[in-house]
Amino acid sequence: DDSEDSTREIVEEYASTHRGRIRLVLQDRKNVIRIDGVETGRFNFMDLIGRASGEFIAFCEGDDYWTDRGKLQMQVDYLTANREVSMCFHDALMLSDTGDRKSFPDLGEERRFNTRDLFTQWFIPTSSMLFRNKVVFPPWFTDVISGDIPLHFLLSEQGELAYLPRCMSAYRKHPGGISNRHTGYYKAIGMSRLYHYLDAHFDHQYRDLVNRAIEYEFNHH
Numbered sequence: 052d053d054s055e056d057s058t059r060e061i062v063e064e065y066a067s068t069h070r071g072r073i074r075l076v077l078q079d080r081k082n083v084i085r086i087d088g089v090e091t092g093r094f095n096f097m098d099l100i101g102r103a104s105g106e107f108i109a110f111c112e113g114d115d116y117w118t119d120r121g122k123l124q125m126q127v128d129y130l131t132a133n134r135e136v137s138m139c140f141h142d143a144l145m146l147s148d149t150g151d152r153k154s155f156p157d158l159g160e161e162r163r164f165n166t167r168d169l170f171t172q173w174f175i176p177t178s179s180m181l182f183r184n185k186v187v188f189p190p191w192f193t194d195v196i197s198g199d200i201p202l203h204f205l206l207s208e209q210g211e212l213a214y215l216p217r218c219m220s221a222y223r224k225h226p227g228g229i230s231n232r233h234t235g236y237y238k239a240i241g242m243s244r245l246y247h248y249l250d251a252h253f254d255h256q257y258r259d260l261v262n263r264a265i266e267y268e269f270n271h272h
Contacts, residue, residue: 074102076099084193086196087237091196091198097188109180114224116178117178118220119220125217130183137210138181140180140214141216141219142155146221148224164212165212169200170246178220191248191252195244195248197241238272246268247265
């Protein structure tokens with residue numbers, strides 16, 4: 052993203068060392084999408100997914116890391132065997148600066164979810180996702196503060212979302228993380244806007260769940 056912390060030089064070295072395995076995409080700051088006046092990584096997010104040529108897509112963002120060498124193979128095998136499932140996810144180890152550690156969402160056993168189930172609190176760690184490369188982003192995707200939550204909804208249109216009861220990644224929570232900036236009034240208004248877009252996207256068939264979700268955001272934040 053053209054930052055000044057030597058990231059570009061590091062990834063250029065990786066791409067040079069591992070030719071054929073790493074396809075490097077260098078972005079330009081002029082393409083940054085601002086949402087509510089705040090610079091975001093949304094252009095990079097959408098651009099990279101659009102460039103992906105494989106059958107499946109997984110995320111490993113800067114605050115996260117994978118902890119199980121069998122993670123991707125296990126998830127690919129699952130989606131290959133279950134064509135009705137569009138995405139599978141698993142537990143992630145939540146780590147904080149205070150040393151707290153917990154497995155999340157820790158649901159205990161394999162489960163399936165649909166669109167209705169997503170109108171609740173967030174429960175799908177981004178680092179745990181593997182999904183089929185069939186995503187088409189609607190125009191409103193560049194106007195909502197969250198990227199992963201609306202992606203979950205878009206994937207739910209294509210099939211079920213499956214939870215695998217195994218912890219295979221880690222998510223670090225720290226003051227510089229993007230989620231720590233999504234708080235208070237900004238978070239409540241932003242999530243409300245997202246749910247209004249989803250209400251229209253699904254042709255108002257989930258209006259009761261939309262209203263309940265918006266109420267939760269304002270009460271909680």
